[in-house]
Amino acid sequence: MPSIDPADRNYWTDESSARDDGAVSIELTYVDITRAAEVVARELPATPLQAHPLLDLALRERGIAADVVIKHEHVLPTGSFKVRGGVHLAATLTEPERAHGLVTCSTGNHAQSVAYGARLAGVRATVVMPGTAPAVKRDAVAALGAEVLVRGASLGEAAEAARAHAASSGGSFICPTDPRIVLGHATAYGELFGQAAAAGTPLDAVLVPIGSGTGAAGACLVRDALAPGCRIIGVQSAAAPAGWQSWRSGRIEQAPSTTRASGLATTTGYELTQRLLRGRLDDFLLVTDDDIDTAARLLASRAHTLAEGAGAAALAGLIASGPGARGLVAVMCTGANASADEIARLAAA
Numbered sequence: 001m002p003s004i005d006p007a008d009r010n011y012w013t014d015e016s017s018a019r020d021d022g023a024v025s026i027e028l029t030y031v032d033i034t035r036a037a038e039v040v041a042r043e044l045p046a047t048p049l050q051a052h053p054l055l056d057l058a059l060r061e062r063g064i065a066a067d068v069v070i071k072h073e074h075v076l077p078t079g080s081f082k083v084r085g086g087v088h089l090a091a092t093l094t095e096p097e098r099a100h101g102l103v104t105c106s107t108g109n110h111a112q113s114v115a116y117g118a119r120l121a122g123v124r125a126t127v128v129m130p131g132t133a134p135a136v137k138r139d140a141v142a143a144l145g146a147e148v149l150v151r152g153a154s155l156g157e158a159a160e161a162a163r164a165h166a167a168s169s170g171g172s173f174i175c176p177t178d179p180r181i182v183l184g185h186a187t188a189y190g191e192l193f194g195q196a197a198a199a200g201t202p203l204d205a206v207l208v209p210i211g212s213g214t215g216a217a218g219a220c221l222v223r224d225a226l227a228p229g230c231r232i233i234g235v236q237s238a239a240a241p242a243g244w245q246s247w248r249s250g251r252i253e254q255a256p257s258t259t260r261a262s263g264l265a266t267t268t269g270y271e272l273t274q275r276l277l278r279g280r281l282d283d284f285l286l287v288t289d290d291d292i293d294t295a296a297r298l299l300a301s302r303a304h305t306l307a308e309g310a311g312a313a314a315l316a317g318l319i320a321s322g323p324g325a326r327g328l329v330a331v332m333c334t335g336a337n338a339s340a341d342e343i344a345r346l347a348a349a
Ligand SMILES: Cc1ncc(COP(=O)(O)O)c(C=O)c1O
Pocket: 080, 081, 082, 109, 110, 209, 210, 211, 212, 213, 214, 215, 216, 262, 263, 264, 308, 310, 311, 334, 335, 336
């Protein structure tokens, strides 16, 4: 049962960094998010919000005084928070999308999310992935029944190929920042603030990894409605800084990506998410890929958590904040899909 009537809202035009063609001007509301949450909760379990005393000890040794809770989004099916977007998308497909199938581009977790959603809805999905996407993520997308096309060396090149494929095949291009997907991702934050409120422990800050910015945009929208005093802090790899540059300049910027964290390997800012983040995101930190590895090792050794780079980036941001981080801080662990190479690199140090 769709939570949003497709006739009501112009969610279905492509949104890209290069064009403002409709979707970017729509307003997403907290009511939209609560409807998305009903859809998502029918399919996915709530994820744990946990403190890890051993991790706290390691953070204290690094001068971090904040109390930290981890939101374990990596335990969801597909191993990342992104599946929330795919589940919501599946419930809100238009007739043309159902009839002609979905085409999207991704380095992996958005791909798995769309493949998961397409399978739920019983529609075809084709995912264009750059050659740099980890094999384990390509295999996971194929295992969910989607067709995988490997095109281009970067997410930007794969996006161009996906649009061309959609145009020639008649499939519907699903932008990684499609508003239905942003709403799905936002449900993680409704859940987070609800868990914190139920425990009687209001959050002072939430650290969110940023690639295209869907998760952070959702976090800001929910925070505005439920916890206006809480700071939302974005974290991006310095080796893929297009989102950070766009947020700082107020314009859509392109920048090369050389990050090892495939979930953060964007090469452009995105209109819709940048518009939502502008004026809402309280701070935006850059961390190095080595910082991300350090955080991933801490999660593995101190919090029983195997995170991929993008999933460890928020903790890297907290560590980079140093003694400035105070109060109760939630760290989003967004993904578990570490490649064999990544696991070997983490274990080798
Ligand atoms: C595990 C993981 N964390 C974080 C992100 C960044 O999310 P967003 O692109 O919505 O900013 C991604 C993106 O694919 C991801 O896969």
